[in-house]
Structure formats: structure tokens, C-alpha cells
Amino acid sequence: MRNQTHLPDLLSPVLNRRRALLGTLSLLALPVAHVSAAPPAKPKQQQRPDVWPHASQVPGGVARLSLGPSAKRPAAFSGDVPLLVLGDAIEWTALVGIPLAATPGDASIVARSESSAEKQVAYTVAPKQYREQRLTVPPRTVDLSPDDEARYERERAHLATVMATFTDLRPDASLQMRVPVPGRRSSSFGLRRVFNGQSRNPHSGMDIAAGTGTPVLAPLPGRVIDTGDYFFNGGTVWLDHGGGLLTMYCHLSRVDVKVGDVLKTGEQLAAVGATGRVTGPHLHWSVMLNRAMVDPALFIAA
Numbered sequence: 001m002r003n004q005t006h007l008p009d010l011l012s013p014v015l016n017r018r019r020a021l022l023g024t025l026s027l028l029a030l031p032v033a034h035v036s037a038a039p040p041a042k043p044k045q046q047q048r049p050d051v052w053p054h055a056s057q058v059p060g061g062v063a064r065l066s067l068g069p070s071a072k073r074p075a076a077f078s079g080d081v082p083l084l085v086l087g088d089a090i091e092w093t094a095l096v097g098i099p100l101a102a103t104p105g106d107a108s109i110v111a112r113s114e115s116s117a118e119k120q121v122a123y124t125v126a127p128k129q130y131r132e133q134r135l136t137v138p139p140r141t142v143d144l145s146p147d148d149e150a151r152y153e154r155e156r157a158h159l160a161t162v163m164a165t166f167t168d169l170r171p172d173a174s175l176q177m178r179v180p181v182p183g184r185r186s187s188s189f190g191l192r193r194v195f196n197g198q199s200r201n202p203h204s205g206m207d208i209a210a211g212t213g214t215p216v217l218a219p220l221p222g223r224v225i226d227t228g229d230y231f232f233n234g235g236t237v238w239l240d241h242g243g244g245l246l247t248m249y250c251h252l253s254r255v256d257v258k259v260g261d262v263l264k265t266g267e268q269l270a271a272v273g274a275t276g277r278v279t280g281p282h283l284h285w286s287v288m289l290n291r292a293m294v295d296p297a298l299f300i301a302a
């Protein structure tokens with residue numbers, strides 16, 4: 001199994017920026033001594049540099065891939081799904097949400113800029129073993145009746161269109177999120193779940209303990225792209241933050257926004273509840289990048 005070190009991926013944006021900068025400086029014919037007089041690059045604090053989201057090249061994580069310099073923002077794709085590209089003319093970075101179901105090993109994206117030919121950027125997905133979680137819920141939410149099954153299928157088709165939303169990124173985009181509700185944040189993202197003894201999809205979000213009625217606040221500026229009452233997710237709101245970065249809030253007792261509303265960071269969008277398939281009141285919060293649910297913890301300060 002390939003399990004290369006991921007240092008190059010963490011460091012390459014810095015190195016590339018430096019290389020680009022050196023290139024620019026040499027164009028300006030500045031003396032080399034001036035460049036080498038710059039203080040040596042400090043090692044980044046542990047493995048979590050102050051960039052958002054943090055890189056974590058595992059299923060359910062995010063890869064940050066250097067695309068190098070380019071006058072205009074390049075377009076990047078994973079398969080035919082567009083990717084979020086951040087940066088400036090000196091250095092662009094593609095963010096790749098890695099699905100929980102991804103197979104560890106080699107992967108790649110394609111980037112296109114106006115100035116250069118299409119190029120492939122390779123990366124490696126390291127394996128990650130998520131723990132198992134056993135839950136007991138009402139039997140009708142595990143063995144669905146034909147009516148509930150039909151309802152779920154309709155909802156799934158609708159949600160597929162919501163999840164395909166891709167709009168322009170805000171030019172000033174910072175992707176550090178504030179937590180949508182204060183409270184104990186579980187580290188339950190990715191857990192392999194067994195409901196009433198039956199295996200189901202892994203847990204694709206973060207659960208935050210909070211009482212019914214607690215306000216849910218927007219973690220970033222965003223536009224409301226869906227609200228509804230869904231079979232598993234209960235009262236739900238989806239926000240679009242641009243560039244294929246979406247967030248979802250579930251099990252809500254109340255929804256305070258409608259599709260099309262534009263929210264600032266910290267604006268209230270709903271209230272915590274216990275609707276849908278739950279064992280008690282809490283907020284289920286999901287973060288989606290290029291249609292992959294990724295770990296919300298990568299977007300928030302510890």
C-alpha cells in the first residue's frame with residue numbers, strides 16, 4: 001500500500017510561493033543577496049498550519065494541492081466535479097474534499113489555466129480506520145416501510161441537485177468557520193454506524209450537544225439553498241458558501257430562513273431540535289466540498 005509522507009503537500013504551497021516570488025524578484029533584477037538575506041522560513045507549528053481548512057489526506061479529509069502561479073484563477077476538477085480554488089497570481093491552491101468512501105492510494109485532479117496547458121496534479125490518500133458506533137433508534141427509521149422508502153428516494157434525488165450547487169467564491173473568502181452552536185463537539189465524524197444491529201452509512205458530520213431551541217448561527221457568509229423536513233435529517237437547512245463549499249444543519253426544531261436568503265457570519269438560521277432519526281436533541285452539522293462530506297473540524301479552530 002502506498003502511504004507516502006504528506007509533508008510535500010503541506011509544504012509545497014510555501015515552497016512554490018517562494019519559488020514564484022524568487023522568479024518575480026529575478027525578473028526585477030534585484031540582487032540575489034537581498035533575497036538570501038530573508039530570514040529562514042520558520043518550521044510550521046506541528047502539523048496544523050494556520051490555514052483553513054487544514055489539510056488531511058484521508059477519506060473524509062481535504063487535500064490542498066498547489067497549482068502554482070497564474071494571472072487568473074485556474075479551473076480545477078476532480079473527475080468532472082469542479083473544485084474550490086483559492087489564492088492569488090503568485091500561488092493558487094485547489095481544495096479537494098475526499099469522500100469517506102474513497103479508496104486509499106493514488107489520486108489526481110486536473111487543472112486548467114489560460115496561460116498553460118491542462119495539467120494533472122497527483123496526490124495520495126492515506127488510509128484511516130474510523131471507529132464503530134452502535135446506536136438504538138426507533139425501528140421504523142432502520143427498516144423502512146414502503147411509503148418511507150419511497151419518500152426517502154424522492155428526498156435523495158432532490159438532495160443530489162442541492163449538493164451539485166457550485167457558485168463563485170467570494171473574492172475575500174476566508175474559510176475558517178465559527179462553530180454554529182456553542183456546546184460539546186463530538187468527534188463522531190466518520191464513525192461506522194450500526195443502527196439497531198444493522199450497518200448503515202458512516203456518520204458524515206459533527207454532532208454538537210445542545211438543547212432544543214438553541215440558536216444555530218451561520219459559520220461563514222452564505223446563501224440559503226435548501227430548507228425542508230427530511231426523513232432521516234429532520235428539519236434541515238443548507239447553505240452555499242461558494243466554490244462548491246456547502247454546509248448542512250439537521251434535526252432542527254425550527255427553521256428561520258428561506259431559500260435565497262443571504263446570511264452573514266453569526267446570523268441565526270434555525271434552532272436545535274430532535275427531528276428525524278436521532279437519539280436526542282443535538283445539532284448535526286455537515287460540511288461538503290466538491291460533493292464530498294468532509295470533517296467540519298478541519299474548518300474550525302480547536
Ligand SMILES: [Zn+2]
Pocket residue numbers: 203205206207283284285
Ligand atoms: Zn450526526
